[in-house]
Amino acid sequence: MEKDSKLLERIETLERELHTLRTEVQHLKKHIKFEQTVPIPKIVAQTIVPPKQPVPKEISIVEKQDAPKLEKRSLEEMFTRALPRIFMVILVLGVLWGLKLVSDYGFLSDSIKIIGGFAISIGLGICAYIMEKRQKGSRVVALSLYGGAFIVGILVTAAGAILYDVLHLYVALMIALVYIAYGVFISYVKGNEALTALVIFTSLLLPYLLEYMKFSALIIGIFIVLLFAVVQVVIWKHIQRKALYIGMAFSILAFGFVFIFNNEHNVFIALAVVTLYSVFLGSYLHLSSSESKKNAGMLFSFTIIILSLINAMLLQKEVVLLMVLVLLLGILAISLYIVFKRKDRLLIDMFGTLSTLTILNFIAQLNISNEVILLLMIVVSFAGLILAVKHAIVVMKYLQGITFSILSFFVLVYYLVQPFFSIEHLTIVVVTVMLFALYWILRHYEQTSSEDKNWEIGLEDVYPSLLYVVVLLYIWKLDWAYMPTGFTSYFLFSAIAIGLALVLTFNRTQIGRSLPVLATVIYGFAALVLMMTLWIDVRAITVALIIRIIYIVIYWAVIADLWRHGRISKQYEPLSTKYTEPFTLVGMILSVVWLFSTTYFMNFHELINWSTAVILNTVSIFVIACLSLFLAAQRSYQQLKLTGIVLLFLGIIKMIFFDLSTLDILIRSILFMLIGAIGLVISNKLLGKGKND
DSSP states (O other): OOHHHHHHHHHHHHHHHHHHHHHHHHHHHHOOOOOOEEEEEOOOOOOOOOOOOOOOEEEEEEBBOOOOOOOOOOOOHHHHHHHHHHHHHHHHHHHHHHHHHHHOOOOOOOHHHHHHHHHHHHHHHHHHHHHHHTTTTTTHHHHHHHHHHHHHHHHHHHHIISOOOOOHHHHHHHHHHHHHHHHHHHHHHHOOOHHHHHHHHTTHHHHHHHTTTOOOHHHHHHHHHHHHHHHHHHHHHHTHHHHHHHHHHHHHHHHHHHHHHOOGGGHHHHHHHHHHHHHHHHHHHHHHHOOHHHHHHHHHHHHHHHHHHHHHHHTTTOOOOOHHHHHHHHHHHHHHHHHHHHOOOOHHHHHHHHHHHHHHHHHHTTOHHHHHHHHHHHHHHHHHHHHHHHHHHHHHHHHHHHHHHHHHHHHHHHHOOSSSHHHHHHHHHHHHHHHHHHHHHHHHHOOOOSSSTSSSSSSSHHHHHHHHHHHHHHHHHHHHHHHHEEEEEEEEHHHHHHHHHHHSSSOHHHHHHHHHHHHHHHHHHHHHHHHHOOOOOOGGGHHHHHHHHHHHHHHHHHHHHHHHHHHHHHHTTTHHHHHHHHHHHHHHHHHHHHHHHHHHHHHTTTTTHHHHHHHHHHHHHHHHHHHHHHHHHHHHHHHHHHHHHHHEEEHHHHHHIITTTTHHHHHHHHHHHHHHHHHHHHHHHHHHHHHHO
16 A cells, blocks of 8 residues: 555656646747657556546657847837936036036046046946846846946046046056957947947047057057957847947048048058958858848948048059959959858849949049049949849938939039040930939839829839930030031920920830820920021021921821821820810911911021912911811811811901902912812812701
């Protein structure tokens, strides 16, 4: 019996342990992916069979955890977490202003003030340590105290060496290095990204102290690179991308400061900058993600900044600096090979584009000029814009788009096309081609849904109009640069007419809704200018007449297309069917005005005499009236028929009351007989048509 009771107690213990194990397994299932299975040995009681319990045969154990989900905080939580940092900044400012106030009143000597500053710095660090040791207060507050201790220490060191001359410069340098080591250590242990960024930013104040101490640019550059490289240990351990970008930005700023005050060490500074960029690329490739488009945009921006800084150094005309560009190109080529092995399409495009831009930059430096630099800037901004559009990098798309727009506007407005073979003319052509290519790329990568969006203004409604204006502006520049004085603007007028004909035949899905309206308005304005222009060079009379004929022929070609249900009519249905009659009616009136203007123009330049002009005007009225009546009869257009009748009466009134006094009796006789015959034929047709009806 005693043996059986012990066995029962053992079974109960095993059941409790099994229940605990089940609870833990259920907890693990919520956080762990089950893949491999490890069988649990079965415990079999030989003498007494325990109650049946559902024992799991297999338990899957996780080898790989899912990626941690980002914690989503509300605005209130973000503000609450930011309060300790804000108050720490306020505390630091209060300490600095308090020391200044004490100094102004002469209460304490400079040495006591510096000692007090170090005491405050150490005190903040001790307070943070005690808070964490005793687990009192918030971790965010403790981190703010650690950061405050670092900031106060660095600022007090700089003040003691530069402002008050209390610390010897080399002693201050050693203290600053100790504080930097403390900051890197705290960042490594605590793993807070904001603290790491603060340490990097504050540590990069040391180059200003080194510059004040008259250290060479080589030593300062080595310090900046070493500091940035050491901080990568923290960034790699805790995957702190924002700290990487902040550190890179302020490191470049420090190198810019060094370059301004040390022009004689350009080669060493350039090599240090390239080394810094190499360290940045190493961390970037280690932390990069193929899905992170924002990180790709940061890579492109930093590379362009590095290229710009090296270009600024190249203004000193040191040929050795060209080798720095070759070194940078080699680093980019290695990075391209790495991402190619990873099959990361986004970074392959990014590094390929950056390598190409570096090659273009190297070529431009061989024969550098302002025009070449501007062309290079346009190519760089366009390449960045294409990458941003292709991979939907929003911030980069807007930044590069604004840059490209400003540069393109400057080139198209202020650059000249004369001489023909020049960098300025080439830049205008390149920008124009880029604008067309950009439109194709935008349509290819930013397709919208095919829902009803008649009320929305889309890409197709704006961009083609912009391209149309750019092309006309380029033709206008060519016109004024290369056409003779008497023929100036006629090349543009012919381009406007041909442009309207092409626009009306293009597919509406490609040119949108605004371009046909814009092209028609420009065409109408150009036609009005042509009809009102009389004073022109004698050599341009024939060209002016040809352009006038082209304008009226294009207008009537559109009318003929509407009547025959041609390509234009099909493109703009149902508008074309609805407005065929009004459009034809307006064409009749405009044709009369155009013929009067043309005969007056020819008489003004003595191509025909006044009598001939009068005859042509009268005949033209009757011919257009006949055409109106004929077309009206084809489709029973009442308004068009009324227009033809009105034109007939106007022709008769003009012939009787105006032409009799100006024409010779022979010409008057021939004209009246001709018009009379035409009138009889028309009357017969009208009466016959009415009788049939």
